[in-house]
Amino acid sequence: MKTAKTVCLLSITAFFLLGLSAALAETLNSFKSTDDIAVVVNEKNAITAVTMSDLRRILLGERKFWKGNAPVQLVLRDPGTRERDKVIGLSLKMSDQEFAKYWRTMVFRGEASAEPLAVPSNGMATEYVADTPGAITFVVGRNLRPDLKVLKVDGKYPGEAGYPLK
Amino acid sequence: MSQVVGRPSPVKFCFNNRKPLRTVGRVVFCFLTTVLLLSSANAQDQTAAVDPATVKALVQQVQELQAQVKSLQSQVSALSASNAKEAPQTSEGQSAAVPANAPVAAAHAVDMPSGMAQMMQDQAPSEGSFLHSPRLTLRGYGDVDWNVSDLRGSTDSFTLGQFNLFITSRLSQRASFLAETVIEADQGTNEFGIEPERLLLNYSVNDHLNLAFGRYHTGIGYYNTAYHHSALLQTTLERPFLFQFEDNGGILPVHNVGVSATGLAWSKLGLHYIAEVGNGRSARTSISNPVQNVTDENNGKAVNLGLFFRPDAMPGWQFGFSEYHDHLTPLGTPNVTENIFSGHLVFQNTSFELLNEGVLLRHTPDGALETVNIPAFYSQISRRFGNYRPYFRYEYMNVPASDPLYADVGLQHGPKAGLRYELNESAAFKVEYGRTMRRSLAPTNSVGTQLSFAF
Numbered sequence: 001m002k003t004a005k006t007v008c009l010l011s012i013t014a015f016f017l018l019g020l021s022a023a024l025a026e027t028l029n030s031f032k033s034t035d036d037i038a039v040v041v042n043e044k045n046a047i048t049a050v051t052m053s054d055l056r057r058i059l060l061g062e063r064k065f066w067k068g069n070a071p072v073q074l075v076l077r078d079p080g081t082r083e084r085d086k087v088i089g090l091s092l093k094m095s096d097q098e099f100a101k102y103w104r105t106m107v108f109r110g111e112a113s114a115e116p117l118a119v120p121s122n123g124m125a126t127e128y129v130a131d132t133p134g135a136i137t138f139v140v141g142r143n144l145r146p147d148l149k150v151l152k153v154d155g156k157y158p159g160e161a162g163y164p165l166k
Numbered sequence: 167m168s169q170v171v172g173r174p175s176p177v178k179f180c181f182n183n184r185k186p187l188r189t190v191g192r193v194v195f196c197f198l199t200t201v202l203l204l205s206s207a208n209a210q211d212q213t214a215a216v217d218p219a220t221v222k223a224l225v226q227q228v229q230e231l232q233a234q235v236k237s238l239q240s241q242v243s244a245l246s247a248s249n250a251k252e253a254p255q256t257s258e259g260q261s262a263a264v265p266a267n268a269p270v271a272a273a274h275a276v277d278m279p280s281g282m283a284q285m286m287q288d289q290a291p292s293e294g295s296f297l298h299s300p301r302l303t304l305r306g307y308g309d310v311d312w313n314v315s316d317l318r319g320s321t322d323s324f325t326l327g328q329f330n331l332f333i334t335s336r337l338s339q340r341a342s343f344l345a346e347t348v349i350e351a352d353q354g355t356n357e358f359g360i361e362p363e364r365l366l367l368n369y370s371v372n373d374h375l376n377l378a379f380g381r382y383h384t385g386i387g388y389y390n391t392a393y394h395h396s397a398l399l400q401t402t403l404e405r406p407f408l409f410q411f412e413d414n415g416g417i418l419p420v421h422n423v424g425v426s427a428t429g430l431a432w433s434k435l436g437l438h439y440i441a442e443v444g445n446g447r448s449a450r451t452s453i454s455n456p457v458q459n460v461t462d463e464n465n466g467k468a469v470n471l472g473l474f475f476r477p478d479a480m481p482g483w484q485f486g487f488s489e490y491h492d493h494l495t496p497l498g499t500p501n502v503t504e505n506i507f508s509g510h511l512v513f514q515n516t517s518f519e520l521l522n523e524g525v526l527l528r529h530t531p532d533g534a535l536e537t538v539n540i541p542a543f544y545s546q547i548s549r550r551f552g553n554y555r556p557y558f559r560y561e562y563m564n565v566p567a568s569d570p571l572y573a574d575v576g577l578q579h580g581p582k583a584g585l586r587y588e589l590n591e592s593a594a595f596k597v598e599y600g601r602t603m604r605r606s607l608a609p610t611n612s613v614g615t616q617l618s619f620a621f
Contacts, residue, residue, distance in 0.1 A: 053478045062430075062476075065372045071339040097591060098516045104620075105399060107334060109392065110366060110378070113342030114303070114334070134339075 036158035037086050037165040038141055040126065040148040042133045045070075049152035052164055055091050058136065061103070061112045070134040074116040075125050077138075083122070087138045090165055138165070300343070302335045307396035309618035311403070317610040326351055327616070330363075330395050342368045348395050363395050363421065374429040381459065384422045385440035385472050386488055387523045388510040397618035401519060401555065401586055403598045406544040407563045407578050408525055412447065412456035417527065417540065417565065417572045418506065419447035419490065421457040422468060431473070440472035440488065449496035449571060464501075468492035474510075482515040494571065500532040502570050519557075521546040531570050538569045548586075555586040577605040593619040 039055065041047060046068060050058075057063040064072055077084045079096045088099045106112040119125050122143040129135040130147050141158050144150065156163040309327030314320075329349040336342045346364040351357065366380040383390050389409045393400040410416030424444025431437045445458035446468025474486025490506040510523040527540035541564055548557035562579040565572045584598030596616045603609045 056478070056481075063373060064370060069372050071370075073339075094516055101591065108305075108332065108394065108396060108399060110344050110364070110368065110382075113336040113344075113368065 035166075036141055036163050037083055037138050038144060038158045039136065039138055039151040039153055039165070040129055040144065041136045041151060042129055042131075043147055043149045044133045045149060047151065048149075049155065051154055052091060055087075055153065059088065059091055059099075061106050061116075066134060073128075073132055073135040075128050075135055075137040076116050076118050077122070077125060078118050078120045083138045083140060084118075087165065300335045300337045302333060305332045305334075306330060306621045307332065307398055307619070308621070309397040309616050311614060311616045313612060313614040315610055315612035317612070327397055327618070328395050332396070340370045344368060346395055372429075373433075374431070376428050378426040378428075381421060381423045381457070382426050382442075382444075384419050384444075384490065385426065385428070385442055385470055386418060386420075386490055386506060387508040387525060388474075388484065388486075388512050388521065389523060390418070390420055396620070397616060398592075398594055398620050401548050401557050402546070402559060402582065402584060403596055403614050403616050406523075406546075406559065406561045408523070408542045408544055408561065415575065417542075417563075417575055418525070419456075419468065419492070422446060422470075423457065423459055424467070434478075436476040436478055438474050438476065438486075440470065440474075442468075442470040444468050444470075446492040447494070449494040449502065464493055464495045466493040472508075482513050482518075483511075484514075485509075485511045496571065499570060500534070502532070503530045504528070505530075517550040519546070519548045529570055536568075538566055540565050540569060540572070553588040555588070556584070557586065558583045577603075579603050580609070592621065593617070 039050060045066060047066060054063065058072055058074060061074075066072060076087070079100070085096060088094050088096060092099065094102065100115075103112065103115040107115060117128070119128065122139050125137040126139060126143065126145050126148060129137050130145065150157065154162075154164050158165070307328070307330040311325040311327055312322070313325060314322035327350075331345075331347045331349075333345040333347070334342060344364060344366045345362060347360065347362050349358055349360045352359060362381065364381055364383060366378045366382055369377045369379075371377065383394060385391050387409070389406065393405065397403070405411070408416075409418060409420065411420055412418075422442065422444035424442060426440070426442040426444075428438065428440050431439045444467065445462040446466075448456050448458050448463050468490065469492070470488060470490040472486060472488030474484055476484050487507070487509040490504075490508075492504045494502045494504055496502065505528045506525060507528075508523065508525045510521075512522065513520040522543070522545045524541075524543040527542070528537050529540070530537040542562060544559060544561035546557065546559040548555050559582045560580070561582070563575070564577045564579075565575040567573050567576075580600065580602040582598055582600040584596055586594055586596045588594050594617075596614075596618070598614050598616075600612045600614070601609055602612070
């Protein structure tokens with residue numbers, strides 16, 4: 001009787017875990033099938049969602065720390081790439097030249113110690129985020145890695161209707 | 167809902183399913199054996215043709231690469247360890263970087279091209295690398311001007327502006343160093359002088375507390391902390407009368423030596439605070455340099471407190487106020503209590519600029535019944551049309567003849583209108599007309615041009 005109960009419990013747990021895995025895999029696939037730009041952070045970061053206002057402040061260097069007081073480390077693609085242009089354009093309504101000028105001014109004013117890190121590939125950006133707890137970057141859904149956390153933006157995931165970073 | 171997408175770990179899969187592991191192992195073993203045998207045979211065929219010097223060089227290269235890999239592995243380990251300290255709080259409230267995760271992170275980093283790993287570590291030094299590898303960045307700013315004025319006795323002149331060496335160094339994720347050293351010729355003697363205009367060690371505790379130690383630009387109003395010593399970054403040829411540097415006839419304590427704290431007080435409103443304590447400015451008579459870099463002329467310290475708003479709902483807007491208080495000790499005259507009240511309303515985006523600032527300086531000599539008020543303001547507007555930016559500024563400053571410190575400055579007011587042309591991202595050309603009215607003097611007209619650049 002006890003054995004049957006245990007088997008039943010294990011089966012339910014296994015079923016639940018299987019379902020959860022399938023759901024997560026489905027979610028990842030849905031992200032991957034979209035060209036929306038996902039906001040990703042290290043999986044250890046407690047944050048799960050941001051608003052466009054938060055993103056704006058992070059991109060402008062006005063928000064420098066996460067809730068747990070780890071420094072925000074912004075990683076962007078090199079100038080001229082779709083992810084960078086889209087994020088800067090949609091969040092800040094700036095061109096890349098204006099964004100670069102803004103950051104030069106921030107450094108000159110002493111409000112930032114350095115301009116954001118820029119890397120030439122999505123692989124490098126995601127690699128850095130995977131290895132750096134405070135890092136945040138922006139990647140197209142199909143370039144997502146399974147070990148990164150995708151954040152909701154204004155309550156929406158990439159691929160959903162109304163997602164702001166399309 | 168958190169979307170932590172679990173890593174589909176092949177390692178877990180193998181340990182949970184012994185049979186597939188063995189099968190995969192056999193397949194891999196057979197494949198590797200085949201590859202090794204083939205390559206060995208191929209190598210034997212070519213042995214006779216290989217030059218011993220080439221072999222030696224190759225061996226040396228392999229040794230160098232091995233040394234590089236070791237070096238990178240040690241750097242990655244250090245980085246992973248320091249990242250563990252800086253990990254954001256997890257939802258369980260624990261430190262985020264679990265040691266078991268470190269080898270995974272290290273493995274990823276080692277997979278990266280070595281240049282990439284090095285570059286990232288260079289650009290984002292960890293706490294662990296604080297003592298070992300602060301990286302210094304040097305930028306420069308300069309300008310060359312030409313001015314003509316109908317002021318009696320003045321001559322039209324080419325002028326070398328400020329040669330500004332701007333140094334930053336990110337010491338760690340929280341600490342950084344900033345220095346702005348200006349080499350500039352004296353208008354009277356044509357001799358060059360050098361002065362560290364800003365020299366700061368910054369430390370960010372969090373978004374709510376940023377500390378700066380050293381010589382800084384006092385947080386009075388907006389202009390003084392928004393535009394420093396680079397002509398390129400400001401729209402116009404020169405700073406407003408009000409914010410002229412001390413050694414150029416300015417009446418404000420533009421520079422201060424001490425401690426400054428700034429931060430976000432209320433994020434919803436975008437409310438920031440400024441709190442500064444420093445030596446303040448000398449009374450222009452007791453110490454030759456108005457900025458008290460080393461010695462304060464009295465024991466009273468200058469205190470500056472300010473609040474400003476940058477509301478999220480109004481991007482580009484900033485408004486705020488500040489109050490500065492100090493005691494000045496002029497030689498041979500009574501001590502003076504100085505209070506400076508300032509307010510500003512600013513809008514700036516990439517194409518439009520509207521700057522409005524007003525200041526009221528109040529000087530009260532000890533034992534005097536009256537306080538002398540010095541009102542001053544400026545209003546500046548500009549708009550960008552492609553590479554062109556026309557601008558207009560009106561400014562006003564009125565120092566009464568009864569002021570114990572700056573009576574010689576008197577009344578100055580007038581408009582300035584100009585055009586700025588962006589040559590490229592690092593250079594701009596400006597042409598400006600100005601008319602200045604003064605008390606008991608004829609108005610003066612001036613025309614100036616400026617080529618400002620960064621390098």
